[in-house]
Amino acid sequence: MKFEVLTIFPEIIECYIKHGVLGKALNKGIVEVKVYNLRDFTSDKHKKVDDYPYGGGAGMVMQIEPFYNAIMHLKADEKPRKLVLLSPQGRKFTQKLAQKFMEESKAMVLICGRYEGIDERVKAFVDEEVSIGDYVLSGGELAALVIIDSVVRLIPGALGDELSAVEDSFMKGFLDYPHYTRPEDFKGMKVPEVLLSGDHKKIALWRKRQALKNTLKNRPDLLKNLSPEDMRILKELC
Numbered sequence: 001m002k003f004e005v006l007t008i009f010p011e012i013i014e015c016y017i018k019h020g021v022l023g024k025a026l027n028k029g030i031v032e033v034k035v036y037n038l039r040d041f042t043s044d045k046h047k048k049v050d051d052y053p054y055g056g057g058a059g060m061v062m063q064i065e066p067f068y069n070a071i072m073h074l075k076a077d078e079k080p081r082k083l084v085l086l087s088p089q090g091r092k093f094t095q096k097l098a099q100k101f102m103e104e105s106k107a108m109v110l111i112c113g114r115y116e117g118i119d120e121r122v123k124a125f126v127d128e129e130v131s132i133g134d135y136v137l138s139g140g141e142l143a144a145l146v147i148i149d150s151v152v153r154l155i156p157g158a159l160g161d162e163l164s165a166v167e168d169s170f171m172k173g174f175l176d177y178p179h180y181t182r183p184e185d186f187k188g189m190k191v192p193e194v195l196l197s198g199d200h201k202k203i204a205l206w207r208k209r210q211a212l213k214n215t216l217k218n219r220p221d222l223l224k225n226l227s228p229e230d231m232r233i234l235k236e237l238c
């Protein structure tokens with residue numbers, strides 16, 4: 001899978017992708033990330049990327065020309081790619097959308113705006129507008145990293161041999177179960193006995209109950225389309 005990121009702060013992307021799961025996936029060649037500085041696609045000596053808004057108002061608006069030039073540069077190889085604009089106005093990014101992107105796209109262009117927004121005409125050249133949440137960031141770079149990280153984790157082989165339990169739970173519609181590791185007793189705070197029992201059936205049931213309990217408490221909106229077994233467990237909790 002290939003990600004191409006358009007930004008005026010390439011360092012933000014380049015620094016993050018060197019670490020952790022992303023770093024390993026890059027080294028394994030499972031994923032490629034190319035970052036393009038929009039300033040390299042300007043035509044003035046000051047590499048200007050923004051200007052005052054037509055109609056007045058606070059702040060600056062990013063101009064269409066650098067985005068257009070960068071997109072045309074990428075499209076010159078005529079390879080298929082999904083162009084995604086990050087913005088608070090976009091469709092909500094979820095684990096299911098991450099799965100869809102991983103399954104359907106060989107290459108994604110992540111377009112990062114800054115300031116008070118970007119010229120609306122840029123949207124004529126994108127496939128999707130995506131929001132990672134109902135809050136405003138200073139720029140699209142963090143949102144782009146969220147998408148890269150969550151999509152790469154889903155690529156077969158990216159996580160090595162460890163199970164991606166967290167992704168599984170979100171895909172099934174509830175939050176993750178609690179995790180513990182050594183020591184068994186930390187200042188009197190003990191690991192739940194069931195996890196020391198070696199009884200995998202009991203452990204699996206305990207984890208499911210805890211996951212449903214957490215979901216009921218913090219994200220009841222996720223609790224739909226439960227299996228009859230999960231519904232039975234949930235009813236016991238109520």
Ligand SMILES: Nc1cc(-c2cccs2)n[nH]1
Nearest residue numbers: 087088132133137139140
């Ligand atoms: N979900 C989300 C995206 C954004 C921004 C994208 C570009 C500038 S601000 N804020 N919140």
